[in-house]
Amino acid sequence: MDVYEAIRKRRDVRSWFDSKPVPDEILAKILMAGHLAPSVGYSQPWNFIIIKKLETRKKIRKLVIDKRADFENRLNGDKKNIFNTIKIEGILESYLNIAVTCDFERAGPDIIGRSTMKEMSEYSSVLAIENMWLAARAENVGIGWISFFDPEDINKILGIPEKIKLVAYLALGYLREDHKIPELEERNWRKRENLSSLIYEESWGNNIDEKFSNYIDNTEI
Amino acid sequence: MDVYEAIRKRRDVRSWFDSKPVPDEILAKILMAGHLAPSVGYSQPWNFIIIKKLETRKKIRKLVIDKRADFENRLNGDKKNIFNTIKIEGILESYLNIAVTCDFERAGPDIIGRSTMKEMSEYSSVLAIENMWLAARAENVGIGWISFFDPEDINKILGIPEKIKLVAYLALGYLREDHKIPELEERNWRKRENLSSLIYEESWGNNIDEKFSNYIDNTEI
Numbered sequence: 001m002d003v004y005e006a007i008r009k010r011r012d013v014r015s016w017f018d019s020k021p022v023p024d025e026i027l028a029k030i031l032m033a034g035h036l037a038p039s040v041g042y043s044q045p046w047n048f049i050i051i052k053k054l055e056t057r058k059k060i061r062k063l064v065i066d067k068r069a070d071f072e073n074r075l076n077g078d079k080k081n082i083f084n085t086i087k088i089e090g091i092l093e094s095y096l097n098i099a100v101t102c103d104f105e106r107a108g109p110d111i112i113g114r115s116t117m118k119e120m121s122e123y124s125s126v127l128a129i130e131n132m133w134l135a136a137r138a139e140n141v142g143i144g145w146i147s148f149f150d151p152e153d154i155n156k157i158l159g160i161p162e163k164i165k166l167v168a169y170l171a172l173g174y175l176r177e178d179h180k181i182p183e184l185e186e187r188n189w190r191k192r193e194n195l196s197s198l199i200y201e202e203s204w205g206n207n208i209d210e211k212f213s214n215y216i217d218n219t220e221i
Numbered sequence: 222m223d224v225y226e227a228i229r230k231r232r233d234v235r236s237w238f239d240s241k242p243v244p245d246e247i248l249a250k251i252l253m254a255g256h257l258a259p260s261v262g263y264s265q266p267w268n269f270i271i272i273k274k275l276e277t278r279k280k281i282r283k284l285v286i287d288k289r290a291d292f293e294n295r296l297n298g299d300k301k302n303i304f305n306t307i308k309i310e311g312i313l314e315s316y317l318n319i320a321v322t323c324d325f326e327r328a329g330p331d332i333i334g335r336s337t338m339k340e341m342s343e344y345s346s347v348l349a350i351e352n353m354w355l356a357a358r359a360e361n362v363g364i365g366w367i368s369f370f371d372p373e374d375i376n377k378i379l380g381i382p383e384k385i386k387l388v389a390y391l392a393l394g395y396l397r398e399d400h401k402i403p404e405l406e407e408r409n410w411r412k413r414e415n416l417s418s419l420i421y422e423e424s425w426g427n428n429i430d431e432k433f434s435n436y437i438d439n440t441e442i
Contacts, residue, residue: 003358007352008257024436036228041405047421071331075331110292110296113368114368116370116372127351130347131228133259134352158424182263198265202273204268216252219249219250219252221356
């Protein structure tokens with residue numbers, strides 16, 4: 001699949017999972033795509049924990065349901081009504097889950113490019129996740145990133161040591177259907193921003209000229 | 222370009238920039254690829270500051286040179302010798318630079334999926350950067366992520382407000398040449414990890430079986 005097509009068609013998947021098995025050869029390609037991501041000082045700080053056991057997934061889903069309720073209680077009016085129609089996770093319906101972590105000590109203390117920004121290690125694991133997301137899309141496999149939990153609770157369930165940071169909890173499985181528009185847009189939670197309004201020239205707040213601006217907003221990839 | 226090819230050929234570019242102009246239509250496609258990245262609660266927290274002025278770039282390069290010297294002073298022996306051969310930035314040789322930021326307040330206080338992990342906003346900007354990196358690669362454009370600076374110093378130079386987080390400073394330009402192997406591997410700074418050793422099943426530390434392990438390490442994408 002063309003890289004632009006994968007970028008365009010990639011969705012954050014909650015509702016559209018098919019539970020049929022994803023073969024190991026496809027899973028291997030998706031994980032290798034993650035592993036070929038850039039990382040600060042070539043530290044490759046990621047680990048991938050593949051979770052298939054329903055028992056584990058149910059425990060994690062319980063955490064998510066609790067935090068969803070907390071969030072819902074903060075909302076009022078329209079926001080609350082819309083949120084009630086939104087599915088936020090496909091932990092059980094997907095074929096498997098993957099926890100992605102970051103080991104700050106992976107490449108020793110002297111990591112090129114990290115001396116002033118420790119978060120560069122976490123960012124590396126995030127770059128790997130986007131590669132996985134796009135590779136998955138090319139295989140008609142969807143990924144959903146779930147973050148309704150206290151990471152420490154997941155760490156306890158999965159036995160992740162204290163020095164390791166949980167970056168993401170992903171659900172992964174074949175897609176039942178394609179969606180052109182992100183689900184949060186379909187459900188009127190929030191619209192796509194105009195890209196041109198997010199681009200500045202030379203310094204913060206200095207808008208790009210009208211010609212480039214029109215050009216940007218009419219760009220289709 | 223096929224998504225796997227883009228993932229395989231993408232490099233973190235410092236030494237191989239051509240200074241010839243990247244047309245606005247190509248730049249627009251790369252920025253749109255970033256804008257179509259997933260973001261927590263569809264918050265799209267990114268801004269992109271395009272920097273062409275040599276004066277600004279020279280100021281930023283000065284920061285990088287200083288922090289490089291600090292880092293070099295921490296190293297000894299072989300590490301120091303190898304590091305001395307490594308170019309860490311192409312700020313002036315590239316066609317332009319892009320600062321990528323994160324606005325934690327972009328979508329109001331109630332962002333789906335961020336109530337327990339504030340860093341999800343920063344991670345969203347990082348996902349956008351990987352999309353840009355891969356789209357750029359498809360256009361024969363290279364990107365290098367530079368992080369040898371105190372982000373607050375960049376914020377001062379670019380007028381970035383205090384509540385906005387600088388996530389990345391990128392150099393972008395046409396590629397003079399392709400490199401199969403990451404530069405830090407070519408120069409013997411560090412090797413690629415075996416992917417199979419980074420994958421666990423069901424919980425932390427529980428290695429995958431030999432069959433899947435062999436399979437993973439022989440996967441080519």
